Amino acid sequence: MRDGRRIGVLGAGAVGGALAALLDRAGHEVLVTARGEHADALRAHGLLLTGGWGESVHPLAVVDRLPADLDLVVLATKAHDSAAALEAARECDGVPVVVVQNGLGGADAVRDALPHSPVAIGLALFAASLVGPGRIAITGPAGLTLGGDAAALAVALPLLTEALPAPVGTAGDVLGAQWTKLLVNQVNALPAITGLSVQQVVAHDALRRLLVASMRETAAVGRALGVAWATIGPVGPAAVDALLAERAAPGGSLPGEDVPRALAAGMGDEPNPASTLQSIRRGRTTEIDALNGAVVAAGGRAGIATPVNAALVALVHGVERSGAFLAPEAVVTAVERGLGDR
Template identity: 65%
Template structure:
């Protein structure tokens, strides 16, 4: 199969390298020093799925030749700009591999004749340096969306994921009958993302911090309330399913606290910086608007208050602007001030 990965950063780069190792022809786009390193020596991968160098082809202009699948793996807020040069490939199936919401609609706007599949990656991966990717959590992937796109993406993923995507292998490919429900469960899981960006701590350190964990738990409770108000049929993502969501619905922050601890434990001992903190470290904007901001926007439309998520959005943007993290000892006061100002506004403001 011939695929093009648009945005071969951590997640996209790993999929590109896995596909190349499985024998597929892989084109990738990247920027800056990362692109230069790929052009010079390929993509270097190490960590949980072994070490190898993937001979992917860096494309600096859009190929005229046919590709079988486009993989959109940029940050969700970069989707529109990243897709614009690919207009001549309208009709080619697209796999959206991103955190948060918005990428699917960007594809439908830019490539209206392309069927769209959505992949929700559970593997933890870091861009360790230009051209170098480290797998810290060798987990699976959930796939759903347009059947025509899934029919193309599924065999690629089954061939590329270690273990063939089989449940008894080292990675599992799960087909979701309702990808929207799975996306909202991923939004719940991605509540672990914003606090590391704000504090500079790993996910494991965040969950272990007695001052930060209650904030994370409250953000999870808000996410469940918004999803419920939207009528979401919560889907399974890894070990998080509708029963886990129901426990948060009835048990509140205590149940969310338990889920957060389980998620951190599942990441192992290697510090997981989460994708937003990786973006901050590279001087890039994060996808906070497409994760926590999506919860806030939907909550506002449904009349559900989301003061913690709103405060997290504001504080992540503050770190983006200043480049300075907040010490966890100072964070509670900063967050309380943000929540107070948010709660003073009506939910539909």
Template identity: 50%
Template sequence: MRIAVLGAGAVGGTLAALLDRAGHEVAVTARGAHLAAIAERGLSLRGGWGEHVARIPAAERLDRSPELAIVATKAQDAGGAIAAGAELLAGVPLVIVQNGLSGIDSAAASAPSSPLIGGLALFAASHLEPGLVEVTAPGALLLAPGSRGAGAALALAARALAPLLPVQLGDDLRAAQWSKLLVNQVNALPAVTGLSVQATVAHTGLLRVLTRSMQEAARVAAASGARFAPLGVVDERAVAALRTLPTALAAALPRRMARSMGDVPNPGSTLQSVRRGVPTEIDHLNGAIVDAARSAGLQAPVNAAITAMVHEAAARGFLSPDEVVARIAAIDAPQTRLGALARRLGGARG
């Protein structure tokens, strides 16, 4: 099958290499040094799904019409990548493998005649060196309909991808996106500190900050009427525990998430972007929680602070864990004082 992969980074590059190894006719888009490396010596895959060098056509823009296209750019780049190849992609089924909540809407605006499939990568992969992607934790690729009448397109994508890696079919893309958004909470603090996800969770102070951000996300989701699809260790029961348990007990969920990643240090996609000096998609991750809170008439101060710290780290360098913990403690302090005052007033009324 002729398959185009728009955005051959960690996730897109992994899928492109697997598809090439299976004998599909694959072409990819990439930029800069990564594009030059692929053109010169191919796209190399290593790690959890073995080794392969994909000698495939690569360019900044799509130059041929595929039978299926996978859009695996950063969330903020998806609309532009699709629009750049709009004529070649007209009517072509698109698998939108994106973080955040807005990927399908962006794709629909740029490719109104294409059936859309939502995709969520549940495997961990790294792209820190031009021409190389490494699978650090094998996992599934979730696929779900993203537009009306996408059933045939979903079946086509599943036939191409299921022989290569575990494919999980879903029927509620929005619920799955919320679950992945909660999972992606682990991305931000590594990008702020330069630590791996596992090292972040092992740090007592950072674990508390991470858990606080996840609890805030769970409460914003509840206020927004969002549902959560089973996704790895995340399900409705786990999210309910985040909303209701004290932070020290709720920290069991991020600990389980870190353990599921195995022993290979996982930098997270946002830290990978910081290290490569390219824009992160933090505004579509923790920033999406801030936007959802605003739409629900709420605030999400922890997620807002973490989003700002990622931008700061990308511009000026990493922050120490102690600095991160102190900044979040400064947010918590007024709320703690208000809570204590409310309890005293309540006791006085009694």
């Protein structure tokens, strides 16, 4: 074994695979779980990382179960796969875990499965795509924000700070950071429905207005719940205020319309499919219920109507079933009743 720590990654997809490659590059022994053709390619050829952090090949150990003698476990599956994935880590109860997922609830899944493990939450700001079996491309090189249990942070923070070629910061209020990331992740649904990149969605006037409407609902629910919004990239308390403003911005834009524009601009020219579209293209169940669906569920608790988010959830599930993307005009028609007079 090389010098360094021994780290297990549950879910070596786009984000988990990128982190596994970077940790391997930093000199650690990395064990991963994966499935299907991706797992076969990792076993045969290692993981090829390309894009914004350079090109390199990483001989990761693909395992069915993680051993007990790990220094850190990274849970990077889709949120709805957490419970099943954690079955492969039953021997790791007590090992610090960092959950790097979209949506809410990952920490609860870890505490249910591994009650003695301290848990940190990681919010990936970088964009990664699984472009083929054993191949991951960094399409948006950015950092990572961590929060959660001090014992988990004490292990995860130095390891990830050393491994990532981008800033790794901490959030004092991890729930506020998760809600900000949930607001950012509103960019996922419309690409999954249309097959377009995030940049193409934001450039399309009608789709951008639907995106703003779903963001406005998310901001309203978070505000009703008393969320202390963190700042992630261009999104933070000022963006929430802009989204919830009563008046249009100068030039006739919707309130908050500059928020998705800023997100798209920060992604650069490389088309960003977002994670939900990647799942659609691979024929996998998406995490939409942990994204827009989480907004709908929280809105129900807060007494805030979320018809746009509910419509987007239904449309994503429709594409999951049919495999057929919708034209932008069809999307607008399908959700306009939810928009009402917004």
